[in-house]
Amino acid sequence: MLQYLGLENGVITLILSTLVLALWKMWPTKKWDPRGQFCYVTGGSSGLGLAVAIALTKRGAHVTIVARNEERLAKALAELEKTRQSSNQILRSYSFSLTDADASHAALEAASKDHGNKYPDTVFMCAGAARPGFFVEEDAKSMQKGMDNTYWIQAYTALAYTKQLVRSQTSGKLVFTCSILGYMSLIGYSTYSPGKHALRGLAESLRSELILYNSSVHIMFSGNIDSPGYVEENRTKPKITLEIESTDKPTAPDVLAKELINGVQRGDFHIAPDMLSNIIRSSTTGATPHHNVLLDVLYALIGWIGLPLWRRGVDSTVLKHRKEHKDYLATRGFFKSTD
Numbered sequence: 629m630l631q632y633l634g635l636e637n638g639v640i641t642l643i644l645s646t647l648v649l650a651l652w653k654m655w656p657t658k659k660w661d662p663r664g665q666f667c668y669v670t671g672g673s674s675g676l677g678l679a680v681a682i683a684l685t686k687r688g689a690h691v692t693i694v695a696r697n698e699e700r701l702a703k704a705l706a707e708l709e710k711t712r713q714s715s716n717q718i719l720r721s722y723s724f725s726l727t728d729a730d731a732s733h734a735a736l737e738a739a740s741k742d743h744g745n746k747y748p749d750t751v752f753m754c755a756g757a758a759r760p761g762f763f764v765e766e767d768a769k770s771m772q773k774g775m776d777n778t779y780w781i782q783a784y785t786a787l788a789y790t791k792q793l794v795r796s797q798t799s800g801k802l803v804f805t806c807s808i809l810g811y812m813s814l815i816g817y818s819t820y821s822p823g824k825h826a827l828r829g830l831a832e833s834l835r836s837e838l839i840l841y842n843s844s845v846h847i848m849f850s851g852n853i854d855s856p857g858y859v860e861e862n863r864t865k866p867k868i869t870l871e872i873e874s875t876d877k878p879t880a881p882d883v884l885a886k887e888l889i890n891g892v893q894r895g896d897f898h899i900a901p902d903m904l905s906n907i908i909r910s911s912t913t914g915a916t917p918h919h920n921v922l923l924d925v926l927y928a929l930i931g932w933i934g935l936p937l938w939r940r941g942v943d944s945t946v947l948k949h950r951k952e953h954k955d956y957l958a959t960r961g962f963f964k965s966t967d
């Protein structure tokens with residue numbers, strides 16, 4: 629029947645090229661191996677960053693973790709020591725505040741000194757924080773802090789590292805940690821989602837540019853993580869936000885760390901650690917490379933149907949919350965204040 633429509637050749641070519649591409653993706657290639665590599669992990673004293681640092685140590689990498697609080701860093705380093713695979717492994721921690729550009733540069737320089745001024749082979753940027761709240765209760769300072777703790781906290785490290793790589797004429801890997809809230813958003817995340825969306829843009833631009841230097845870029849989009857940071861953000865999270873996201877049970881940091889490292893090993897640009905993130909990833913591909921073309925089409929189809937339905941449900945939950953929200957604002961004295 630297709631030949632009557634003149635579509636035969638086109639359809640066959642499409643199916644064949646899809647199959648070839650899918651097979652190509654399945655073909656085993658040489659995987660990235662952390663053993664003996666110098667890995668730099670920001671936010672390595674807690675949650676996802678700590679889990680990534682432990683997983684890398686277990687795989688025989690030299691690991692340097694960076695965060696601010698010295699006590700938590702010392703505890704985390706002691707945990708890394710417990711999983712050390714050989715006496716040659718260099719395991720270090722440094723305290724720097726990575727929302728500052730100069731400190732982000734200084735942290736990388738300090739870490740590199742332990743390796744004879746060689747820069748990290750891979751940088752895992754896990755530092756970050758969320759402080760959910762209602763937009764009307766934010767101010768200029770809290771909005772800027774939101775960008776600091778989502779965008780700048782990783783962008784400054786990416787900048788310092790890229791300069792070091794290019795100056796020393798070596799290649800490396802940049803691994804960002806985003807969130808599914810870097811693809812979409814919902815009530816309560818007005819100081820968090822924008823910076824995570826910005827990270828996606830930065831990663832995509834860098835992925836393209838760093839081809840010049842034989843360096844790769846990866847970015848993970850996860851749902852809730854069962855971390856100390858998650859416990860902290862839930863303290864101030866609006867009830868309505870908690871209710872909407874209750875369908876997304878938090879995942880253990882070590883599970884996500886494994887997914888993150890596997891994603892880097894596969895060479896994925898957008899790393900989606902589970903079914904939900906794959907559905908959202910495939911529904912918002914833009915110009916990012918596919919993973920498995922056939923599976924991606926299936927995920928995109930599920931998202932194309934499911935996500936707008938989910939959104940309708942969320943909109944009606946928010947609508948039902950109007951009265952409670954007004955009362956909440958009244959008890960907070962919002963209607964009396966002038967800002």
Ligand SMILES: NC(=O)C1=CN([C@@H]2O[C@H](COP(=O)(O)OP(=O)(O)OC[C@H]3O[C@@H](n4cnc5c(N)ncnc54)[C@H](OP(=O)(O)O)[C@@H]3O)[C@@H](O)[C@H]2O)C=CC1
Nearest residue numbers: 671673674675676695696697726755756807852853855857
């Ligand atoms: N928790 C979640 O549900 C989700 C989190 N994410 C993202 O994953 C990443 C890890 O999150 P999670 O494991 O929950 O985080 P945690 O809060 O458990 O840990 C955050 C780490 O970052 C460090 N850090 C925070 N601010 C700075 C700073 N200014 N300078 C240097 N280090 C800093 C912290 O140490 P210290 O405070 O001592 O500096 C700590 O080591 C973040 O980027 C987060 O946005 C993504 C999706 C969901």
Ligand SMILES: CCCCCCCCCCCCCCCC(=O)[C@@H](N)CO
Nearest residue numbers: 758807809851852873876930934935938
């Ligand atoms: C078929 C389609 C079904 C769609 C269901 C979508 C459910 C999404 C729930 C929202 C989860 C929010 C995760 C926030 C993670 C994060 O980054 C914060 N914890 C900040 O740290």
